[in-house]
Amino acid sequence: MATFAKLSFNKDELNKELSGFFKGILENGAVDAVLAPMAQGKKGVRLSLITSAASSGAVDPFAPVAAVSGAKIASSLTARPSGRKVAMVLRPCEIRAVVELVKLKQVNLDDVLMIGMDCLGRYENTDFAKFQEQGGTSESFLEKAQAGNTASGDFDVAGACKICEFPAAANVDLRLCAIGSGGGTVHIEAVTEKGQAALEKSGLKIGDNPSGRDEAVKKLVAVRTEAKDKKFAEFRAETNTFQALGEKLSACINCYNCRVACPVCYCKECVFVTDTFRHTGDQFMMWADKGGMLKMPNDTIFYHLTRITHMSLFCVGCGQCTSACPNDIDLMPLFRTSADKTQAKFSYQAGRSVEEEQPMAGFESDELFEVTGQAK
Amino acid sequence: MSEFEPKIVAFFCNWCTFTAADLAGTSRLSYPPNIKIIRVMCSGMVDPKFVLKAFLNGADGVLVGGCWPGDCHYINGNFKARRRVALLTEVLKQYGIDEQRFWLRWIAASEGNMLKEVADLMTAKLKELGPSPLQQMGQMVG
Structure with a gap:
């Protein structure tokens, strides 16, 4: 049975709460480093490798952008391993690519604590810049996207995301759950023993399952699968x-x-x-x-x-x-x-x-x- | 107008199918000249690129010939070829090249008659199907 820790946050404090979690696992020695999306000054969010708990303040795991696939970064970090334990916060698609790269011996998961985040989609890099200019934040995105509205002005999430039937990550130790968690809340789910140990070390209170999660994930998968089938049929008919x-x-x-x-x-x-x-x-x-x-x-x-x-x-x-x-x-x-x-x-x-x-x-x-x- | 003569690019393994072609020749079996043979060491070394390039350059068909399962000179090259052919067929199908134009056949060194049979069959099939859809593009594709 999976265990969850509930993370409640006040408005504009989601990332503060999440950074507290990463700080916890760094300080308590669950990992030596964290690879997570992080705000770069006022503009842009990039995966960053954090080795000092004090530097984890600007993490932004739910930012709807993936400038490059994190699987490539995971490969850079582990193909010739450092021997230090690293927690990687990646999207489901990135983790699925990591799984393939493991088989090709281009990623080594021995020292990795894999943390998968619920993904409601990402904007193209240039669109994400616009999104930030318009004052969009991960919180506002999560809230709108969960209501089924990912569009923002004249742009929307990437076409790939609209037809992605894997919004929740598999093959992970921990999961950052936003889907079906309810407003002002995210959950951190321990999926493996390794994840459980890290969650315990983070200092968060364990318990309180997100009751609506399974249903919400299922619903989203159904919507996206339908969109995928439609897109495939269209492409196949016009490109034959x-x-x-x-x-x-x-x-x-x-x-x-x-x-x-x-x-x-x-x-x-x-x-x-x-x-x-x-x-x-x-x-x-x-x-x-x-x-x-x-x-x-x-x-x-x-x-x-x-x-x-x-x-x-x-x-x-x-x-x-x-x-x-x-x-x-x-x-x-x-x-x-x-x-x-x-x-x-x-x-x-x-x-x-x-x-x-x-x-x-x-x-x-x-x-x-x-x-x-x-x-x- | 003269009858359509399909161009078939054939990749034959050195040990079985190419030897079979040799045998067909020495046995004075005649098979259609539509088959242009390229001798490779093993069906397992037929890179999907070879096949793609053949079709993109206007081949009407591609035939890969290898040893029967269990007879591969390199133990299992033909099994690898079979997976690759299955994969590539799935890709090409969508764009109008299907398994009717892209064949893999096992032909042993002793089967000169079978080589003739396969060459006859494939040539007849392609005559029936007509030129490759890529030729209608009127220019070198790729």
């Missing part, structure tokens, strides 16, 4: 030929920002920047000769399809690809619709469990007979 795909990607300039931003694009060096793709002038001329012309830079569809074959099995639908595109190509549905098919083919779900083997990392002799249609 290479011609249509080419048009979708026509603004692509091969900057490769989408794969830099992608938390599960796992290669250390992307093949598209290697000599394999450093063609000679002759080669380009030959291709141009073939059809009379060649769009430059070339290999855009090739690049995106290759990326799909590499990462679609691990795609967690975070939408960082869309956010990173300088030409506003909405890439998320492209990757997510393929991911939906490829993951289903192997009964795999990205981010579900570290125990589940990545499909391309293994094989069975007794499977997929339909591929060759030959029996033996």
Whole structure:
């Protein structure tokens, strides 16, 4: 049975209360460091690595922004581990990407206390700046978003968030619960023994479960799943030929920002920047000769399809690809619709469990007979 | 107008399917010249990029040939190929290239006749399907 600690806050004091919790776990030695979203001066919120309890004042875990995927930061911190215990406050999509990176040996969770936050969505980075200018805070966002209204002026949360069916984090030690907690309250839930020990050390009073939580999470998942199915159907209907795909990607300039931003694009060096793709002038001329012309830079569809074959099995639908595109190509549905098919083919779900083997990392002799249609 | 002749890019493993093609030749079995064979060491080394590039450059079909399960010279390369083909098929389907144009077949070194059979079948199937939808784009895609 999960245990909860209730955290009540007065207006504008949510982050103060939360920082008290992080201060507690740092001071009492539950962890040596905390990686959490933190306000940077007056503008912007970024993940920050806090090693001194005194410096935890500006944490802002529920800020509706994720400038980069925290999974990449988790990889930087732990791929070559420090040996110090660190609590990581991440979004559900980031944690799901972390799960995939663990399997790829690019994240090491040995010294990590994973804290997942309820996610009601994030704004694009530029929209978040506007949100802050308009006086928006994490508290105001939580309140409005729980009522089902995430829009703020002329912008809304990222498209990926609207169709994300994972608002609550799994594979965590602790959960920061906002959904269904009621106004002026958040809950901290201990999910594992490790989490329980940390919660006890934080000094918060344990007890008092959020009664409406399960129901509220279920409702939100249902809404988002419906939106996801609709989005998938739309994308699949309008992008069902290479011609249509080419048009979708026509603004692509091969900057490769989408794969830099992608938390599960796992290669250390992307093949598209290697000599394999450093063609000679002759080669380009030959291709141009073939059809009379060649769009430059070339290999855009090739690049995106290759990326799909590499990462679609691990795609967690975070939408960082869309956010990173300088030409506003909405890439998320492209990757997510393929991911939906490829993951289903192997009964795999990205981010579900570290125990589940990545499909391309293994094989069975007794499977997929339909591929060759030959029996033996 | 002359009959449509599909272009099929075939990746054959050195040990089984390519040897089968050799056997078909030495046995004087004739199979359609639509199959353009690229010899690879193992079906398991056929990178999805090879297949994508073939289709993007206008191939009407891609055929990957490997050893029967249990016969792989590298023990299990063909099993890895099978997962990869299954994966790539799921991706390509959405954009109009399905398993009718993208085949994986097990053909042993001794099965020259089967190589002929598969080449005949695939060529006939692609003639029926017509040119790859990518060719209608009228330019090199990618």
